[in-house]
Amino acid sequence: MTDPAAALAQMLGPKGWLSGEEAEPYRQDWLKRYGIAPLGVARPITTAQVAEIVTLCCDAGMNVVPQGGNTGLCGGAVVERAGGIILSLSRMAAIGEPDAASGSVVVEAGVILSALHDALAPHGLVFPMHLGAEGSARIGGLIGTNAGGSHALRHGMMQDLVLGLEVVLPDGSIWNGLRAVQKDNAGYQLRKLFCGAEGTLGIVTRAVLKLSPAPRQRATALLTLGDSAAAVAFGTYLRGEAGEFLSGLEFFCDFGLSLALKHLPGLSFPLESRGDVHLLVELTSNSTRVPLDEILASALEWGMERGLIMDGALAMSDAQRAHFWRLREEQPEGQRLEGEQLKHDISVPVGRIAEFIDKGQALCQGILSGVRINPFGHLGDGNIHYNLSPPAGRADFDGKAPEIAQALAALATDMNGSFAAEHGLGRAKIALADRNRSPVERDLMARLKHALDPLGMMNPGVIVCESLGKKNFP
Numbered sequence: 001m002t003d004p005a006a007a008l009a010q011m012l013g014p015k016g017w018l019s020g021e022e023a024e025p026y027r028q029d030w031l032k033r034y035g036i037a038p039l040g041v042a043r044p045i046t047t048a049q050v051a052e053i054v055t056l057c058c059d060a061g062m063n064v065v066p067q068g069g070n071t072g073l074c075g076g077a078v079v080e081r082a083g084g085i086i087l088s089l090s091r092m093a094a095i096g097e098p099d100a101a102s103g104s105v106v107v108e109a110g111v112i113l114s115a116l117h118d119a120l121a122p123h124g125l126v127f128p129m130h131l132g133a134e135g136s137a138r139i140g141g142l143i144g145t146n147a148g149g150s151h152a153l154r155h156g157m158m159q160d161l162v163l164g165l166e167v168v169l170p171d172g173s174i175w176n177g178l179r180a181v182q183k184d185n186a187g188y189q190l191r192k193l194f195c196g197a198e199g200t201l202g203i204v205t206r207a208v209l210k211l212s213p214a215p216r217q218r219a220t221a222l223l224t225l226g227d228s229a230a231a232v233a234f235g236t237y238l239r240g241e242a243g244e245f246l247s248g249l250e251f252f253c254d255f256g257l258s259l260a261l262k263h264l265p266g267l268s269f270p271l272e273s274r275g276d277v278h279l280l281v282e283l284t285s286n287s288t289r290v291p292l293d294e295i296l297a298s299a300l301e302w303g304m305e306r307g308l309i310m311d312g313a314l315a316m317s318d319a320q321r322a323h324f325w326r327l328r329e330e331q332p333e334g335q336r337l338e339g340e341q342l343k344h345d346i347s348v349p350v351g352r353i354a355e356f357i358d359k360g361q362a363l364c365q366g367i368l369s370g371v372r373i374n375p376f377g378h379l380g381d382g383n384i385h386y387n388l389s390p391p392a393g394r395a396d397f398d399g400k401a402p403e404i405a406q407a408l409a410a411l412a413t414d415m416n417g418s419f420a421a422e423h424g425l426g427r428a429k430i431a432l433a434d435r436n437r438s439p440v441e442r443d444l445m446a447r448l449k450h451a452l453d454p455l456g457m458m459n460p461g462v463i464v465c466e467s468l469g470k471k472n473f474p
């Protein structure tokens, strides 16, 4: 039998098959916690090639790990079982002509999110997905993780923005579900099954994405407030006042702000006072007739009169608006530059955010006294990135990371929330899922995996552990 790696090299040519040193940049995950050297990196340019690669690998018993921009935070886009290959979609990056009438565009899975934003700008259309990693994250990875981001409050998560999909299944067949309609109830919602499947059920090769008209005006404000309860109270009021115009309601805490200001040159905080919590709020509209500035200014007045808002500023230019957003988007980077950290991607009902932050604080301090907590994220979705830095002067968490992660996951679960709000499970959170979700739910996922990928060749060890995925189901 021909060596499968040699067969892939021959099929894909020198640009399409990387091995040895050339494969090194694809080896480790973004947080540098997972990844072994892959047998090689396949870089196909057509869906047919993807199907050939999957067939060849599955026949040869080689596991396949799809990789987009490799910015995932749960270790799902790298090889962990020996003899696996990475399937990089980076050379499949074509963007079709946008269809303004139906508000859609067909793209290949390797398109970088910010490149899609740029390509749509001249057409007066937007793809309303925004996140800190948008300069690297690719459409296939965003679908694979069912990404959320800072506009999910108004436009939903990736599953709400995908109208159709093309997927190469583990047996090498190609499912063409590239329909461009919102309404398609012809059976199970297959496209949604692949949103958040993290490459365990097939390789997304193309997608039909839902577009919106580009906003013609924006009103953006940066606020400082006494605590997270005040932020939630103001957010709730603003939601009632601004309705569908509210497109961003993001928060970060003062500890996170101080890390960003310490580590990132060019950042400054423009307000005179500094409370414990800061809010970034944004209203957008496609009509120039909606008085966004007035709606926002009157809501701020309401918040100040009630002592919820300590200080605030409206963005007076695009540059100032960009700076406000940078203060929020640089939260992960500021903490990364501070050193070792633990990331927890929590969601709870919005009205219980303050309760989670307070109870989480008590739990974490009880496990490791002095641990520094940096909650920030998408307030409007109840999504808290509850990230920790070690106690001042210490480099690590004294081996307490799993205990802290489980305590926070159990707390979120008890509050009808999630320990995996928008980043997925990957490899990092399988143990948490096994402990905090019912056996029925875990078994259902293992059955789905087994039904589509009975040999367990697609990204093994992600979402369900390998032994569960290969269990002999009746």
Ligand code: FAD
Residues within 6 Å of the ligand: 030, 065, 066, 067, 068, 069, 070, 071, 072, 073, 076, 077, 078, 089, 109, 130, 131, 132, 133, 136, 137, 138, 139, 140, 141, 142, 143, 144, 145, 146, 147, 148, 149, 150, 197, 198, 199, 200, 202, 203, 204, 205, 332, 333, 422, 423, 426, 459, 462
């Ligand atoms: P990768 O990391 O390459 O892959 C992610 C998963 O998808 C893996 O399991 C992979 O195997 C699978 N996959 C990749 N391509 C395909 C494909 N073609 N078909 C099937 N499966 C595939 N996430 C949010 O949701 N919201 C945020 O606000 C947010 N902010 C972030 C900020 C920073 C600074 C960073 C570093 C990350 C952030 N993330 C956020 C996480 C990350 O950016 C998202 O998870 C993103 O969707 C990953 O895209 P990617 O192309 O990098 O995917």
